[in-house]
Amino acid sequence: MKEIPGGEFRSVDISEKDVVEAMKSISGYIDITPGDFKEVYQSAYALAIKRLLDSITADKIMTRTVIFVDQEMALVEASDLLAEKKISGCPVVGSEEKIVGVVSEKDFLKEMGFGTTPSFMQLATHCLNSKSCMIRRLHNKTVGDIMTKPPITADSTMTIGAISTLFAKHQINRLPIVDNNGRPIGMVTRTDLAHSYHTLGEREKS
Numbered sequence: 001m002k003e004i005p006g007g008e009f010r011s012v013d014i015s016e017k018d019v020v021e022a023m024k025s026i027s028g029y030i031d032i033t034p035g036d037f038k039e040v041y042q043s044a045y046a047l048a049i050k051r052l053l054d055s056i057t058a059d060k061i062m063t064r065t066v067i068f069v070d071q072e073m074a075l076v077e078a079s080d081l082l083a084e085k086k087i088s089g090c091p092v093v094g095s096e097e098k099i100v101g102v103v104s105e106k107d108f109l110k111e112m113g114f115g116t117t118p119s120f121m122q123l124a125t126h127c128l129n130s131k132s133c134m135i136r137r138l139h140n141k142t143v144g145d146i147m148t149k150p151p152i153t154a155d156s157t158m159t160i161g162a163i164s165t166l167f168a169k170h171q172i173n174r175l176p177i178v179d180n181n182g183r184p185i186g187m188v189t190r191t192d193l194a195h196s197y198h199t200l201g202e203r204e205k206s
Contacts, residue, residue, distance in 0.1 A: 053161030058154055058177050061196045062186030066176070068093050071100055071144035078103060078143050091176040091184050092147045098182040101147035102174075111146045112137055153178045156185065160196050163188055 016034050030037075068091040069078050082090065082105075089104025109118060112135060114126065138146075152166060153176045163175060167190065177186035 050161070053164075054159045056160045056196055057156065058158045058160075058163060058175075058186065058188055059156035061160065061192045062156070062177050062188045063192065064186050066091065066184045066187050068097075068099075068184055069103065069143050070094070071142065071147065073143045075108070075138045075141050075143060075146065079108065079138075089174060091151065091187075092143050092149075093184070094144075096181070096183070099151050099153055099176055099178055099184055101144070101149035102151045102176070103143050103147040104173075107146045107148055108138065111141070151176060153182075154188075155179075160193060164193060167193065 016038065020034050022037075032040075067081070067085055067087065069081065071092050071094050082088065089102060089106075091099045092101040092103050094100040106117070114123065118126075152170050152172060154163060154166065156177055156179075158177075166172070166175060173190055175188045176184050177188060179185050
């Protein structure tokens, strides 16, 4: 193991009444229909949001303290580390500390024979009905045996808009940020994304 020191937007539905009232508030004559006015506004609004999403990149929001484990680490050590750091997963590195995968609670549960998102009662039922603890399946195994691969990563220049797309497409909770050599330099989580969207919302108000 090694450590490297280091409110969502809600689109507004503009009604024709809103447009008409807005046009009335503008002094002078406006030679445009409410429908055209609304279309122009929505187009401009979409472009503004895109510009804002493209203005923030991974290096501005990522956590620079990255906890990662070696693929040869025993699972008992990895689980101790995740518990100690109070995190549910982390990148896995191989030779030259390049990322080769990601390990998380889901990987542990899957290897134990559970689904990836079992409830506590499902876990209890399995263990109570088993003659031996299901976690024994993890004995003598390494992180590399159960990790998810290949890892989904990004570089520090990826925008939060693109990062959001990756999160949704791959149903992931964290995204390792790597340098040109594939080594971890940061981590973006869903919490980081939420904070960045909140920041954009505040910027838009000002």
